[in-house]
Amino acid sequence: MTTIDYRQDFPILKTRVNDEPLTYLDNAATSQKPQAVIDAMADFYANGNANVHRGVYTLAAQATDRYEAVRDQVAQLLNAARREEVFxxxxxTDSLNWVVQTYGEQFVSAGDEIVVAVMEHHSNLVPWQQLAIRKGATLKYVGLQPDGQLDLEDARKQITAKTKIVAVTQASNVLGVTNPIKTLARLAHAQHAVLVVDGAQAVAHMPVDVQALDADFYAFSAHKVYGPTGVGVLYGKYALLEQLTPAQFGGEMISDVDWQTTEFAAIPERFEAGTPNVCGVIGLGAALTYLQRVGFATVQTIEKRLTAQLLDGLTQMPGITVYGPQTVADHGPVVAFNVENVHGHDVATGLDLAGVEVRAGHHCAQPLMRYLHVSATVRASVGFYNNEADVERFLTALKSVKEFFES
Incomplete structure (x- = not known):
């Protein structure tokens, strides 16, 4: 059986950094873009650029068709019950703030509770924190087990009859764990709370079925799933969306405007005020087409093998602390670690000199850093276009960096 070299589809992987082959291991921050996405976006601007939903001329109709086709594509990807549940x-970040500004503002009151996990990215923490402050609600945190996985017993204690919202990531951007969303949905719904899921670290790596998960809202970004920056997706159960007042007002989202009143457009258009990022959405569609052609079975096989190689190399290296599960069975394609007595930024700078690109810092998860009693970590994250040579270059460069600081 011939192994496909997916690296050839990503032009940036042919570049060099500091006169070394690019070893890109920062996929949790943003993924690189295949030529198919670059071509689709260039083709739109070169041959099909027009605004959507407004014009009756040919280019406008074609742009609208292409834009709406991506909505269908995303609805199918997430197994939404209907296309109108996707906008x-x-x-x-924008998607999660939208939930706060609509559902949160309408349904959270003084004395209510909002429950998040200590591992949350700031995008799924700060908006809820600020809502709690405005409303006089209580923000509560679910802790972790010793291996970094969510503590479900603590979740059962924190989610009470006062809970209105449970907001949790499906996959951690630091610890590499995947959270039990179905179980959390049952716990939330038993208390008549809604479950908001940050899917930014999940959609590129695993099949997602929002109906099976029973998520009430689900958010992700195009740029982490091999598409462009500037495009996000929000799924919401239709029965919930029907209850919500739009967060933004203006063009596109109206049906009729009179002197003193406005009739809003149907869902989902009422939630997409103004000219959307049409080209970016088309780029997202091309990215999803490409990803589905590769297939999640292939993605998970490659990423699991590379994650095992990462974990094995790091756990066998003296003076290295790995955060989250130590075994690949429980660890996704994100591995955070620290080198004893060396700040993460120094480690990342040393690796960059060898052309190895990783992330260092608090990863927009400062409460988690405090929970782990560290100020920062180094994070290596793989995608399916990475290979064993990438991981080996990383481990070799890390050993050199470590020896430099030890000496």
Whole structure:
């Protein structure tokens, strides 16, 4: 059986950094883009650029068809019950803020509780924190087990009859764990709370079925799933969306405007005020087409093998602390670690000199850093276009960096 070299589809992987082959291991921050995405976006601007939903001329109709086709594509990807449950935003952050500004503002009151996990990215923490402050609600945290996985017993204690919202990531951007979303949905719904899921670290790596998960809202970004920046997706159960007042107002989202009143457009258009990022959405569609052609079975096989290689190399290296599960069975394609007595930024700078690109810092998860009693970590994250040579270059460069600081 011939092994496909997916690296050839990503032009940036042919470049060199500091006169070394690019070894890109920062996929949790953003993924690189295949030529198919670059071509689709260039083709739109070169041959099909027009605004959507407004014009009756040919280019406008074609642009609208292409834009709406991506909505269908995303609905199918997530197994949404209907296409109207999907609409486009600027990012995962924008999507989560939208839920706060609509559902949160309408249904959270003084004395209510909002429950998050200590592992949350700031995008799924700060908006809820600020809502709690405005409303006089209580923000509560679910802790972790010793291996970094979510503590479900603590979740059962934290989610009470006062809980209105449970907001949790499906996959951690630091610990590499995948959370039990179905179980959390049952716990939330038993208390008549809604479950908001940050899917930014999940959609590129695993099949997602929002109906099976029973998520009430689900958010992700195009740029982490091999698409462009500036495009996000928000899924919401239709029965919930029907209850919500739009977060933004203006063009596109109206049906009729009178002197003193406005009738809003149907869902989902009522939630997409103004000219959308049409080209970016088309790029997202091309990315999803490409990813589905590769197939999640292939993605998971490659990423699991590379994650095992990462974990084995790091756990066998003296003076290295790995955070999260130590075995590949429980660890996704994100591995955070620290080198004893060396700040993460120094480690990342040393690796960059060898052309190895990783992330260092708090990863927009400062409460988690405090929970782990560290100020920062180094994070290596793989995608399916990485290979064993990438991981080996990383481990070799890390050993050299470690020896430099030890001496």
């Amino acid at each position: 486009f935003t600027r990012s995962t």
